[in-house]
Amino acid sequence: MRRYAIKRLAQAVGVLWAAYTVSFLVLDFLPGDPVTAMASAGMDSGTVDPAQLAALRHEYGFDKPILVQYADYLGRAVRGDFGDSVSTGRPVSSTLADALPQTLQLTGAALLLAVLLGGGLAVVATYTSRRWLRQLLLSLPPLGVSVPTFWVGLLLVESFSFRLHWFPAFGNDGLRGLVLPALTLAIPTGAQVAQVLAKSLLTALDQAYVETARAKGAGRWRVHLRHALRNASLPALTVVGLLVGQLIAGSVVVETVFSRDGLGRVTAAAVTAQDIPLVQGVVVFGALIFVLTNLLVDLVYPLLDPRIVVASGRKAVAV
Amino acid sequence: MVPAVMSDRPPNTPGTDEDLSTTPSTDPDPGEGAALEIRGLSVSYRTRGGTVAAVRDVDLDVRPGEVTAVVGESGSGKSTTAHAITRLLAANATIDAGTIRFGRHDLTALSEAELRTVRGAQIGLVPQDPSVSLNPVKRIGEQVAEVLRIHGLATRRSAPAEAIDILHRAGLPDAATRARQYPHELSGGMRQRALIAIAIAARPRLIVADEPTSALDVTVQRVILDHLQGLTEELGTAILLVTHDLGVAADRAQRLVVMSQGRVVEAGATREVLADPQHDYTRRLLASAPSLTTAIPRTKATAPPPTGTTPLVELRNAVKEFRLPRANGESRTLRAVDDVSLTLHRGRTLALVGESGSGKSTTARLVLRLTDASAGHILFDGTDVTTARGAQARQLRRRAQLVYQNPYASLDPRFSIGEVITEPLRAFKVGDRTSRLDRARELLDRVALPAATLDRRPAELSGGQRQRVAIARALALSPDLVVCDEPVSALDVSVQAQVLDLLAELQADTGVAYLFISHDLAVVRQIAHEVAVMRAGRIVETGAPDDLFKHPRHEYTRELLAAIPGRRDDHDLRTQTA
Numbered sequence: 001m002r003r004y005a006i007k008r009l010a011q012a013v014g015v016l017w018a019a020y021t022v023s024f025l026v027l028d029f030l031p032g033d034p035v036t037a038m039a040s041a042g043m044d045s046g047t048v049d050p051a052q053l054a055a056l057r058h059e060y061g062f063d064k065p066i067l068v069q070y071a072d073y074l075g076r077a078v079r080g081d082f083g084d085s086v087s088t089g090r091p092v093s094s095t096l097a098d099a100l101p102q103t104l105q106l107t108g109a110a111l112l113l114a115v116l117l118g119g120g121l122a123v124v125a126t127y128t129s130r131r132w133l134r135q136l137l138l139s140l141p142p143l144g145v146s147v148p149t150f151w152v153g154l155l156l157v158e159s160f161s162f163r164l165h166w167f168p169a170f171g172n173d174g175l176r177g178l179v180l181p182a183l184t185l186a187i188p189t190g191a192q193v194a195q196v197l198a199k200s201l202l203t204a205l206d207q208a209y210v211e212t213a214r215a216k217g218a219g220r221w222r223v224h225l226r227h228a229l230r231n232a233s234l235p236a237l238t239v240v241g242l243l244v245g246q247l248i249a250g251s252v253v254v255e256t257v258f259s260r261d262g263l264g265r266v267t268a269a270a271v272t273a274q275d276i277p278l279v280q281g282v283v284v285f286g287a288l289i290f291v292l293t294n295l296l297v298d299l300v301y302p303l304l305d306p307r308i309v310v311a312s313g314r315k316a317v318a319v
Numbered sequence: 320m321v322p323a324v325m326s327d328r329p330p331n332t333p334g335t336d337e338d339l340s341t342t343p344s345t346d347p348d349p350g351e352g353a354a355l356e357i358r359g360l361s362v363s364y365r366t367r368g369g370t371v372a373a374v375r376d377v378d379l380d381v382r383p384g385e386v387t388a389v390v391g392e393s394g395s396g397k398s399t400t401a402h403a404i405t406r407l408l409a410a411n412a413t414i415d416a417g418t419i420r421f422g423r424h425d426l427t428a429l430s431e432a433e434l435r436t437v438r439g440a441q442i443g444l445v446p447q448d449p450s451v452s453l454n455p456v457k458r459i460g461e462q463v464a465e466v467l468r469i470h471g472l473a474t475r476r477s478a479p480a481e482a483i484d485i486l487h488r489a490g491l492p493d494a495a496t497r498a499r500q501y502p503h504e505l506s507g508g509m510r511q512r513a514l515i516a517i518a519i520a521a522r523p524r525l526i527v528a529d530e531p532t533s534a535l536d537v538t539v540q541r542v543i544l545d546h547l548q549g550l551t552e553e554l555g556t557a558i559l560l561v562t563h564d565l566g567v568a569a570d571r572a573q574r575l576v577v578m579s580q581g582r583v584v585e586a587g588a589t590r591e592v593l594a595d596p597q598h599d600y601t602r603r604l605l606a607s608a609p610s611l612t613t614a615i616p617r618t619k620a621t622a623p624p625p626t627g628t629t630p631l632v633e634l635r636n637a638v639k640e641f642r643l644p645r646a647n648g649e650s651r652t653l654r655a656v657d658d659v660s661l662t663l664h665r666g667r668t669l670a671l672v673g674e675s676g677s678g679k680s681t682t683a684r685l686v687l688r689l690t691d692a693s694a695g696h697i698l699f700d701g702t703d704v705t706t707a708r709g710a711q712a713r714q715l716r717r718r719a720q721l722v723y724q725n726p727y728a729s730l731d732p733r734f735s736i737g738e739v740i741t742e743p744l745r746a747f748k749v750g751d752r753t754s755r756l757d758r759a760r761e762l763l764d765r766v767a768l769p770a771a772t773l774d775r776r777p778a779e780l781s782g783g784q785r786q787r788v789a790i791a792r793a794l795a796l797s798p799d800l801v802v803c804d805e806p807v808s809a810l811d812v813s814v815q816a817q818v819l820d821l822l823a824e825l826q827a828d829t830g831v832a833y834l835f836i837s838h839d840l841a842v843v844r845q846i847a848h849e850v851a852v853m854r855a856g857r858i859v860e861t862g863a864p865d866d867l868f869k870h871p872r873h874e875y876t877r878e879l880l881a882a883i884p885g886r887r888d889d890h891d892l893r894t895q896t897a
Contacts, residue, residue, distance in 0.1 A: 184422040208451040214407055215446070216466045216517060217439030220431075230456050305456050 008298060012291040019287035020077060020280070024070055027276050072155040073280075082281035087273040092281035095266060096271040102262035105186065106254070108176055113186035115240065118193030125194075127224050138198060144191025149250055152185040153257040157253075170259035181258040185250050189243050196239045200232035207231070234305055241297035243292045350694060353420075354525050354557035354711040355381040355404065360417030360427075361401050362408065373399045373412070375581040380574075381525060384555040386548065388572030388589070390565055390604070392811040393782075396581035398447075399527045401561045403427075405438050407609045418792040421525065436496075437839060440470045443518030445547075446893035449510035449535070453502040459486070459513050460498025466520040482520075489516035507675075508539035515543070526551075530562045536674040536838060544571055563811065565604060566841075566884035569593055577601045599714040607816040629701040631799055631832050632663040632686055639681050655681040657856035658695070665799065666826065668833040670847035670864075672840055672879070678856040679836045686834060687719055688712055701797065717747055720793035724805035726785035730777040736763075736788055737773035742796045762791040766821060783814035790821065794829070802834045807842060818845055840883055852876050 057063045061072060076083065082092035118141070125137035160180060161169035167179045204210065205228050213227045252262035265281065270278035302308045362374040374396040381387045389397045403407050404419055406426060419426040426437065438444075446452040454462060463482035467473035475479050479498070486494035491512045502510055511531065518526050528547065532540035548571060551558050562568050568575055568589065575592045577585040577600065585598040596602045639656035656678045663669045671679040684690045685697060688704060697705045704715055720743070723729035730739050740759040744750060750758065760770045767789040777785055786806060793801045803822070807815040823846060825831065837843050843850055844864045851861045852875065860873040871877045 208446060208448060210452040211407055211516065212444070212446055212452045212462075212517065213454070213465075215405060215438055217435045217437070217442035217469050219435055219469075220463070222469070227454050227457075231454070307455055307503050 005299065012295055015291050016284060016287050020074065020284050021070075023280050023283040024073065027279060028066060058195060066127065075284050077280075077284065082284070083277040085270070085278045086275045087270075087278070092277050095278065096263065096281055096285055099261065099263045099266045102260060103248075103252040103255070103264060105178060105250050106181055106251055106260065106262060107244070109182035110185035110189060110247055110250075111240070111244065112213050113182055114190035114193055114243070117186060118190035119197055119236070121190070121194045122197035122201055123224065123229065125198055126205065126228075141191040141194040141198070144187050145195070147188070149184060149188060149253050150257050152187050153181070153254060156184055157258070177260075180254075181254045181260060184257070185247060185254050188250070189247060192243060193236055197232060197236040200235045201228055204228040204232040230304060234301065237297055237300065237304070244293040246288070248286050248289060353380040354383045354422075355379075355559065356418075356420040357400070357404070358418050358420070358788045360400065360403060360419065361415040362396075362403050362412055363415055363697070365411045365413070367540065372415075373539055373581055374403065374655055377417070377578075377581075377583050378588070379559075379576055379583065380576075381557045381559045381683070383524070384551060385556045385574060386551060386558045386572040387574040387576065388560045388561050388562055388568035389576045389578055390562055390568045391578035392563060392604075392813065394580070395561075395578040395729045397578045399581075400578070401527050401559060404525075404527055404559070405442055405444055406434050407438075407444070417819060433605070436470070439466050439523070440521045441523050441525065442473075443521070443523040443526045445511075445514055445518045445531045447528060447530040447533065449507050450829055453510055455502055457501070458498065459500055459502065459505065463498070463513065463516045463520055466517055470521050472521055479654060482516075485520050486513065486516045488550075489513070489519060490542070491516065492868070502767055507535055508543065511535060511539075511543055512546070515547060515550075519554075519556075521553060523556065525557045525559065527559045527561070527704050530563065532567070533563065537840075537884070538674065538878060540567070540884070541882040547571075564884055565812070570884050573716055577604065585888055592704070603813060607813040628664065630662045630698075631665045631700055632661075632834070633696075633698040634661045634682070634686065635660055635696040635698070637682070637685055638693045639685055640693040654856050656685060656692075659853075659856070660695075661851055661858065661861070663832050663834060666830040667831050667848045668826065668835050668846055670835040670843040671853055672837055672843050672850060673853035674838060674879075676855075680804060682853070683804060683834055683836055686800075687721060687802055688715055707781075717743075717796050718798050719800040719802065720796065721800040721804045722793050722801060722803045723791050725809050726782055726789050727809070729789055732777055734777070735773065736775050736777070736780070739777070739788060740775040740792050741774075743792060747796060749796070758795065759791075762794055763788075763823065765794070766791045775860055781814075782810050783818060786810060786814075786818055787821065790818075790825070793824065794831070797829065798831065800832045800834065802836070804836045807836075808837065808839060815842065822846060840868065840879060852879065 054063070061069055064072070073083070080093055082096075084091055085095055088095070119138065121137055125134050128134050128137070150318060157169045158304070160166045168177050169180070170177075201224075202304060205224075207228075210223055210227055213223045218227070248263070251262060252267050253264070255262045255264035256268055263285075266278070267282045269275075328386035357377060357379040358376040360374055360379075361372065363370050363372045377396070377400055379387070379389070379400065389400060391397045399408070399412070403412075404421075404426060405416055406414075406429070408414070414427050417427065421437070421442070424433075424437070426434070429437065453459070460479055460482045463485055464473065467478050467481055468475070481507060483494045483498045486498055489512045491497050491509060497505065497513070502513075505513065511534075515531075518528075526547075531547070532543050535543065544567065547558065550556060560568065560572060572589050575585075575587065575589040576583055577592065577598065579600045585592055585596065585601045590603065593605065596605055616801065637656055637659045638654065640652045640654050643651040643653055659678070659682055661669065661682075671682060673679045681690065685692050686699075688697070688707060692705055696703055698717055699719070702711075704711065734742070737756060737759050740762055741755040744755045744758060749755065756773070759773060763770055763772055768784060768787055768791075772788070774779070774783075777788070780788065786809075790801075790806075806822070807818050810818060819842065822833065826833065833846070835843065835846055847864050849861065850864050850867050852858070852867070852873065853857045854856070854875050860867065860871065860876050867876065868880060871880055
């Protein structure tokens with residue numbers, strides 16, 4: 001088990017390095033110059049003193065050869081220093097650290113809602129013996145996946161804030177402020193969980209061991225929850241791991257729609273301002289969250305399915 | 320949640336104390352004292368093509384302390400009948416008519432909630448395939464204990480210990496350890512015992528066993544059936560045994576019910592039915608059932624090849640080792656093939672027999688050069704091909720072909736039959752399109768399929784027809800050797816006989832040599848000129864089939880022979896029919 005964890009951690013570090021490198025290269029090749037953008041931000045005339053530009057370039061190290069820049073930045077990034085934001089001048093790491101709790105709250109709540117709503121929907125849809133209800137419930141997830149997040153958000157705000165005044169339409173205050181954005185984010189995510197779980201539940205219910213359970217005299221709930229669900233949960237768990245990435249990406253839109261502070265808005269602002277150090281910090285940070293979640297998912301697998309042996313193959317072959 | 324309304328008697332009361340030795344040879348009144356009484360049962364399936372009647376007007380009785388066997392080929396409705404008893408039919412099946420009397424109840428009229436008090440508690444089910452019938456994520460002990468917990472026969476605290484006890488009774492050695500293990504850590508035979516433990520846990524009055532041993536090796540099958548029979552006698556349980564194997568039925572059942580196309584064509588005391596079959600279908604089933612003593616050799620007894628001719632295939636001290644995953648840092652290896660030497664001459668058939676894991680398939684793969692030998696030599700037609708690569712290996716592929724076990728999986732479902740058969744020709748760029756199709760037509764004719772089959776897809780053919788197509792494909796390049804890996808074990812007995820006949824005929828015509836892999840000694844006896852018995856990677860005995868089966872020298876061969884079903888009554892049968 002420990003050896004497996006170490007191996008997976010090494011892989012995680014590799015993924016982070018790759019994310020950093022790719023983002024570095026892509027940002028380098030993009031048209032536009034952060035220094036020009038930064039310098040012109042303060043002035044309306046559009047004419048910038050070339051000497052001033054050169055000074056700025058030198059300050060940020062943009063005048064060095066690309067490989068030197070890369071080595072330089074990578075070395076500092078390893079120590080957690082992603083440089084200073086070009087637009088605000090604050091260190092990237094503290095900007096991210098400030099924004100993180102808000103976004104963690106949002107994505108965490110959204111993930112919980114997604115699993116509960118999506119999982120619940122899948123279980124009920126596959127349990128019911130009423131055909132119309134099953135058809136109705138199973139037609140919801142494709143709908144949830146296909147409607148755009150911002151539209152769902154606007155719809156929720158329109159009905160629950162402006163009409164019913166149940167929840168605030170924007171801002172970061174408290175649990176009540178969290179409900180609508182988390183729900184907005186949870187709908188497409190939960191829909192995907194529901195799709196995968198419903199599908200694998202139906203597959204599991206078709207297996208021979210389910211018939212064995214029924215032949216024991218087990219009731220439908222027992223068959224459904226104790227036998228089928230655990231077997232069906234693995235594919236859904238894999239999807240949940242992948243959806244975390246989607247949640248982080250979704251927070252950009254949702255935080256903008258609901259005017260919430262957080263990582264998403266930091267990202268949006270950084271991209272608009274071509275704030276390269278900040279964008280790069282966001283990319284690496286997003287990759288870090290993604291990698292950690294999936295590591296966690298991988299470590300949970302063997303707890304759910306004893307056939308998956310993580311310790312480098314011991315007992316993997318029954319002789 | 321489960322209303323406990325139905326327990327009209329304590330679950331552990333045995334039915335009656337009917338003595339097995341006094342099994343009536345005549346059939347006074349089948350309904351008298353029956354544990355299960357099926358009358359006029361009809362079941363149909365709704366499919367896209369309309370309604371298909373799977374079971375029609377079936378009458379059937381199972382008496383306490385007796386084994387009643389339902390035999391028939393695939394599609395005969397035997398499995399549907401078994402499932403209808405516990406009402407565990409597929410969602411698209413409906414019981415159209417009939418009654419299933421079990422004790423005071425008509426099972427066809429019970430509600431789902433009432434059925435749950437019958438299932439598991441009063442009727443136990445032993446399913447067909449032990450490899451998929453246990454929940455893979457739950458411990459064995461838990462799965463047995465669940466029956467007791469559902470029916471309130473044990474508390475949360477007492478259930479685990481009782482489960483171990485039941486596993487022990489089901490014949491699982493070291494039950495306490497096994498109870499803590501997961502299904503994948505147990506062999507097929509052990510899993511089937513765990514499933515039997517689940518079936519007997521609540522001491523039901525009736526056990527429905529649906530092909531309980533068809534996925535197991537013969538020696539394991541014998542032990543399992545012995546055990547099931549012992550339990551019947553001990554507890555007076557009634558058993559309904561569904562099987563395609565007439566030999567198993569003959570050995571185990573007091574009463575026999577023969578089904579064909581959804582109907583019962585014959586029923587009665589086993590001995591009587593076997594000795595004097597009344598229905599045509601039963602006679603045909605009996606004639607095609609491969610039993611050692613009744614098996615007629617289908618190959619011509621050719622003289623042994625003169626000494627000095629080059630054998631087609633020669634294996635000299637071949638070894639194949641597989642690396643196993645490391646355990647505690649030590650590397651381990653499995654010797655799948657251990658110092659095997661064998662010789663096969665042109666136009667002859669060498670059979671490799673053994674149980675699963677004995678190394679017979681790996682030996683065949685070595686001969687075909689589909690896997691590399693760890694040591695030893697492989698000679699094909701006098702040439703050493705042990706390390707053959709490139710053109711030489713390709714040449715070997717052309718001269719040695721393969722017929723697989725499962726005709727449902729070995730044909731590309733997207734190919735037409737014409738494409739399937741001509742594929743080897745295309746691969747070796749033999750002839751042009753028209754000549755290849757001509758060859759395919761000729762081959763289809765050879766394997767007794769109509770030329771119109773060329774444009775069909777594999778899915779449109781039956782299992783036997785598909786295996787004929789696979790044989791035609793193997794013969795397309797006129798090879799010197801065809802390796803047949805369990806070519807008939809997925810087929811019904813009557814179809815088995817036809818395919819074996821075909822193989823023998825083709826050998827007589829073309830002089831092809833067969834390396835024939837099988838676990839079924841009765842099949843081997845019909846087709847082989849020579850037999851090699853394998854166990855744990857080694858050949859333990861070789862000889863001519865007649866010799867080997869009549870005078871087995873090795874202990875293991877004797878064991879294998881003794882385990883073959885259908886031998887018990889052979890002697891009685893012959894004396895009766897004489």
